[in-house]
Amino acid sequence: MTLSATTSEPSSAPVTPDPALDDAIRAVIDGKTKPLGALGRIETLAARLARLQGTTAPRMERCTLTIFAADHGIAAEGVSAFPQEVTVQMALNFLAGGAAANVFARTLGVQLRVVDAGMAEPVDHPALVQRRMGPGTANSAVAPAMSPETLAEALASGRALGADGDADACAFGEMGIANTSAATLVIHKLSGLPIATLTGRGTGLDDAGLSAKRAVLERAAARTGALPPEAALAEYGGFEIAMMAGAMIGAAQARRAVIVDGFIATAAAMAAQAIAPGCEAAFVFAHRSDEAGHAAALEHLGARPLLDLNLRLGEGTGALLAWPLLRAAAAMMTDMASFESAGVAGKT
Numbered sequence: 001m002t003l004s005a006t007t008s009e010p011s012s013a014p015v016t017p018d019p020a021l022d023d024a025i026r027a028v029i030d031g032k033t034k035p036l037g038a039l040g041r042i043e044t045l046a047a048r049l050a051r052l053q054g055t056t057a058p059r060m061e062r063c064t065l066t067i068f069a070a071d072h073g074i075a076a077e078g079v080s081a082f083p084q085e086v087t088v089q090m091a092l093n094f095l096a097g098g099a100a101a102n103v104f105a106r107t108l109g110v111q112l113r114v115v116d117a118g119m120a121e122p123v124d125h126p127a128l129v130q131r132r133m134g135p136g137t138a139n140s141a142v143a144p145a146m147s148p149e150t151l152a153e154a155l156a157s158g159r160a161l162g163a164d165g166d167a168d169a170c171a172f173g174e175m176g177i178a179n180t181s182a183a184t185l186v187i188h189k190l191s192g193l194p195i196a197t198l199t200g201r202g203t204g205l206d207d208a209g210l211s212a213k214r215a216v217l218e219r220a221a222a223r224t225g226a227l228p229p230e231a232a233l234a235e236y237g238g239f240e241i242a243m244m245a246g247a248m249i250g251a252a253q254a255r256r257a258v259i260v261d262g263f264i265a266t267a268a269a270m271a272a273q274a275i276a277p278g279c280e281a282a283f284v285f286a287h288r289s290d291e292a293g294h295a296a297a298l299e300h301l302g303a304r305p306l307l308d309l310n311l312r313l314g315e316g317t318g319a320l321l322a323w324p325l326l327r328a329a330a331a332m333m334t335d336m337a338s339f340e341s342a343g344v345a346g347k348t
């Protein structure tokens with residue numbers, strides 16, 4: 001199916017309700033050698049993964065990280081503490097294996113790939129996945145970031161990337177100077193949360209920079225009224241945010257767990273959920289970022305992240321750190337002994 005830029009996807013719930021399976025999952029978890037509920041949120045996580053895979057013995061053996069890199073026209077408004085060329089420079093750092101995401105991925109046995117979704121300059125590297133939508137978006141403070149046709153193409157490319165491979169879980173990361181501005185505007189239009197609540201320091205703006213950024217984003221938001229999800233993404237998104245939203249839909253529909261990283265990834269998740277309702281059944285929110293608006297965005301989604309480590313890096317670093325928790329949750333269900341199998345007496 002090709003994605004239309006103007007019409008919403010039909011409902012695409014990857015998980016159909018199955019009360020019998022839910023009862024069986026609960027019984028397996030409660031039968032393990034532990035007091036009832038003693039593994040807390042690992043139990044809830046395990047139940048969600050089991051439901052996603054349609055089994056009482058879920059497997060979480062392989063995780064991949066896809067980092068989408070792109071540039072943003074709104075960077076010209078001075079909304080970031082760093083210059084735009086850092087996007088390409090960090091993409092080269094990922095390709096050389098030197099970034100935090102590389103180090104965490106290697107430590108945790110996660111395979112990493114980097115996608116050029118539309119950086120300002122083309123990068124010629126054999127390992128770079130080429131999906132360039134253009135040399136960065138237009139400046140969304142004054143014009144739509146991208147056309148509806150480009151958005152449709154970015155969503156479709158992302159969807160194919162999310163669906164390919166045989167991973168049990170997909171972590172998605174991003175790199176893009178000024179993308180906290182794009183994410184703020186997308187979340188604002190999708191949720192109605194105020195720009196003032198959502199605007200944060202990104203890569204490290206000082207107080208003056210933060211209030212100037214807020215003013216730019218208020219002006220950009222006032223350019224349009226209420227928007228449907230695809231239009232919000234086309235008007236204010238980035239190529240990496242749109243591609244990530246598509247990838248989240250593709251991975252969810254392939255019944256892979258989608259590990260959602262920080263503030264920008266949450267903007268993509270919010271858009272994915274609005275475009276393809278039901279795909280949120282696959283979403284596991286990894287962490288609460290230190291970016292100011294993340295807590296409000298998570299609360300709006302009713303999402304309770306697994307970790308709170310004061311991260312604000314992006315790249316998928318928080319998603320990577322949550323991956324061992326998914327592994328442990330699935331292993332608990334699949335490998336842990338039951339009272340019956342271990343001959344342990346139950347509660348008196």
Ligand SMILES: O=C(O)c1ccc[n+]([C@@H]2O[C@H](COP(=O)([O-])O)[C@@H](O)[C@H]2O)c1
Pocket residue numbers: 079080081082174175176177178179180181201202203204261262263264265289290291294311312313314315
């Ligand atoms: O993931 C997050 O929560 C997060 C919070 C703040 C900054 N970032 C990263 O910082 C960059 C965007 O920050 P900025 O200030 O340029 O908008 C981009 O490359 C993101 O990966 C990421």
Ligand SMILES: Cc1cc2nc[nH]c2cc1C
Pocket residue numbers: 082086090174175176203313314315
């Ligand atoms: C150095 C640097 C690394 C990053 N990784 C993700 N976003 C980033 C932004 C900067 C500025």
